[in-house]
Amino acid sequence: MRSVSIFANQPTTHRGQPVHLSVDPKQEQLAYASNRSIFLRNIDNPAFSKQYTQHVAATTVAKFSPSGYYVASADDNGIVRIWDATREESILKNEIKVISGRVNDLSWDEDSKRVIAIGLFLIARLGHAFLFDSGNSVGEIQGHSAVINAVSIRRQRPFRAATVSDDRNIVFYHGVPYRYNTTISVHSNFVHDVRFSPDGETFITVGADAKVFLHNGNTGETITELRSAEGHRGSIFSVSWDPSSKFVATSSADHTTKLTWSFSATPSPTHQQVGNVFAGSQMISLSYDGTINYLDRSSAKPTRNISGHQKSITALGISQDSNTIFSGSYDGRICLWDTAFGSARASNAHTNQVIQVEGNETVVYSVAMDDTFRSMDYSSKSSSVSIQPLGDQPRGLAIAGGITIIITNSKIHILQSGKSVHDLATTFEPSSVAAHPLKAEFAVGATDNSIHVYTLNGTMPSEDLAFTIHRSAVTYISYSPTGTHLAAGESSGRITVYSLPDYKVHTSKWVYHTGRITGIAWNGSGSHAATSSLDTNIFVYSIERPSQNISIKNAHKGGATGVRWIDNTRIVTSGGDAIKIWEVTV
Template sequence: MSIKAESIWAAQPSTTRGQPTPISSDPRGERIAYASNKSIFLRSIDSPALSTQYTAHTTTTTVARFSPSGYYVASGDIAGTVRVWDCTGSGTTKGEFPIISGKINDLAWDGDSQRIIAVGDGKEKFGHCITADSGNSVGTISGHTAQINCVSIRQQRPLRAATAGDDASTVFYHGVPFKFNTSLKRHQRYIYGLGFSPDGSTLVSVGADRKIFLYDGKTGEAKTEIGDGEHKGSIFGVSWSSDSKRFTTCSADQTVKIWDAEAGKAIHTWRMGSDEGVVSIPDHQVGVTWPAARSDDMIISLALSGDLNYLSPSSAKPIRVVQGHQRNTTAIIPTPSQPPTLFTGSSDGRVCAWSTDTGEATTVDGAGHTNYVSGLASDNSNSKIYSVAWDDSLRTVSHSSTDIPTFTGSHHKTDGQPRGCATCSEGIVVVTHKGITLLSPTDNSVIKTLSTSFSPVAVAAVDETIAVGSDDNTLRIYSPRGLELKHTLPAFPSSISCLSFSNPAAANSNQPYLAIGFSSGRILVFSSTNKYSSPVIERWSAHTARVTSISWDARAERAVSGGLDTDVFVWSVKKPGGRVSTHGAHKEGVGGVCWVGGDGDADGKGKEGRVISVGGDGTVKVWKVESVE
């Protein structure tokens, strides 16, 4: 009896409009590192579904950089703390160092992987130089009058470093110990990107004034300005090729460009998003890295939407776009197909479709939600997914095995804030804080609306039964025909947080079970056999905080639950005291759970299955469950 982590489908990098987002790649060109919410992710370039999550930061993370040796990562957060940790497998934290009293914007390693300079928006200072193993000071960062946005260290000796920031100054340092040498003010506005070439001969800076300046990498002497007028928006990032002859830039004009450093000309341009002249804010390019040691010359850029664009000089368009969630993932539903497609929704309104075979996500196309997705439901035809969100709307997603999932044009405006949705024999049930609405599955037209004296908080449905939990701690059972009230259960001691029916066609179940999750962390299981008069299982009570989601396996023999306590539990119906769990499954809590596979056969064999969970860290995690009896 066990539950084991199988894979992590990583969250996308966190981005902010008008600000650069650092991303970096390892020396072998195999992985990228970036910050997302309160985690750091190391993600395979060739197989994005393979990733590692570092969760030791206690506040929002901002930057992560691989050491030149490739054995360690240094990461920073908004509290001004830098952590150095092993990235070869164990994830062990080597050191935790308070740098400044504010947000870390960027950091850089020296060529020996022994020293780090971290910069940002501090109150007493804007950066500091430390040793990577002990945090001892190895210099002083000075010469700036505003926050520092970027830093780079020359990888050869004599060591040189450069910083730049909101005061439009580029400051050059000699080391070690690092100390102020000169300050150059070529830019007219904020400087967002800075980088020494791999051979140390040249330093490049880019910024909000859309200008690119080159400096001598050893002396700091200004050399030339290139590309005047090429970019039409702020330049947010720069990265060198391993041959030190070319570099790439990304910009708010939705373009990524490759530059010939010697000729001073752009030699390749990609434009993301819509046609030329049509502004697409989500396609602003806010970060870029040029992975070393790769034969394909690939560049990876980051869009404001969180999309990672894989760019090749041999193609005018991205050869691959890696998508997913940036924010708290709040809802999950698998399709009945085999293999199932997984749909997830997040607090920013994004809905994604995931291949459970490959772990790749596709953002649902079309006009979607603009706010917190509070519920997802699937119809039995396997062609539609219904979603509700706090933009007070129900929308329909059309999907098939061959086409890109797309929001259809029709949607229903709800009369209040939706708390959830479900499908039954008569159509789609949506509960809002004002009441219950039954909608037609063909055109989302209203069949019946029931205004209630209570405020519904959760809903589940199966065939001819609708269960609604309310803010008065009461569960009510309705018939889909006319929304007729059938049963009202006595009020529970704590508030209902989620509901889930088991599969009525389960081989070992004559009737569907109804699991009720509570804000206290307890779960009760009822059956229609006794008209829900008393629970048939009362021992599922291991959660220590609100239960956010419950899902049954296809045989109705096991259930999985997730809660705000960050835990995922798998429960047994045959032995209610038997359970397996994984603690700390999702940083900031579990938002949803579901079963995929593990149906078993008639003689009870083949009970292995997979549980998929989503949560506050924006990830989708796959767990292998074995022999829960």
């Protein structure tokens, strides 16, 4: 199997904090931090991304070196990793413990040899200047009394550097080695970002006081405050220069990125602009909700918006025609992905973790930990949503023609046209459910290791069969599309396949997972099943040769949460990091 495309998670954002983005020298890739991964995302085609997964803590920032050969990325533990950006295997060049807390920003010098990293200090230093290959010190970062938010190194000689902090000050350094030169106190509130111009003549600072100051790039002296009649009316989080050093763009909590673009007339934190970067003549701005906005000087509105998930993806589904992928995440967001282009329509449908999502060509169905069932008609731009309270925490759902089957901690709910028509109390705790593709029949897995099979007489369920041969809770079950097999996965990673209609064991040799089974999907002919697990791995098993399998090891950092077949040669998987499409030869 090989990876075809990655629909990357959106950049991680934090309320009231800037996000620092980076583009490569060729202006082709955007680098950013998302959960515990770093993504290098193609700017023209966002469906193609490179993922770096070697950080053990939440990542905070990633920056391309001026040469484009390396990326420096950092995390909450104060670790900076320097790795090869040109090779698929991302070979590690160096790992340095720079500070004791979160790294907020870092900057390369023009030679691609020296790096300054800064952030939240818990013990001793606030930042560190070092050689990228050896980690040897090339200066001292000092002069601040609070968390440092950003750093920038002048690309021309003599080298200069500037840092900004929540202590409302700018500190200017001479280098190399980098030494404290002077403190600049012009802002009246937290200073969020600093950037030297590409020509090195000036640098610019922005902050929570909604002010923009221009400074001399050689001496650090403040030249002027940049003012306009249409200035920002909220905290400014980010600033960047265009390649000509003639224009700057600023992103603010007032929902605008100035040069001058407006994103929403409705006040909402989700539209606050928290980061930006120029990619050639094109500007990329980041919204607080993770939306990546493409901007052009000729348009007052974004020319393109890239949406997706910011939190771990917890549920995955696909339409019957395989043109639309459905996904739900820990924060309640539902995304509808175009299989061909990787673009998503995002909706904050739920207020808590999405448990399961299914759908067809026009409607997507979901249940979540907010104890609701929701159906959304996405066939038009103005999606209509129907909400059905469940009164208990849902554990799964299945669609059988016009009937929706929902299991909760103690009941089986039967819905028709989005309305509850029958509730059946259970003597066991349901944990998974699947509907037979050809008959009015469904199966329910339970936490007591049992499986219960029901027949639907109209909308009335009646139990026909129950058996307990599993060793742990049945966490996922799935009928083959031909209706000849049922696969049941356990919390231990073991999968048992039953032959229908008598539910006799066909094989119990699908045992290569070591963690909870989160997904089982059959190909169109029912000859193979793809499986996902919290052990991070994906397997493709064969009915005819149950002892053989095709594996994708470490497919998703933090665990794989779902799998579906797109066609007979491609599968789509989800996890805490992204949605990925794989090419499979069976």
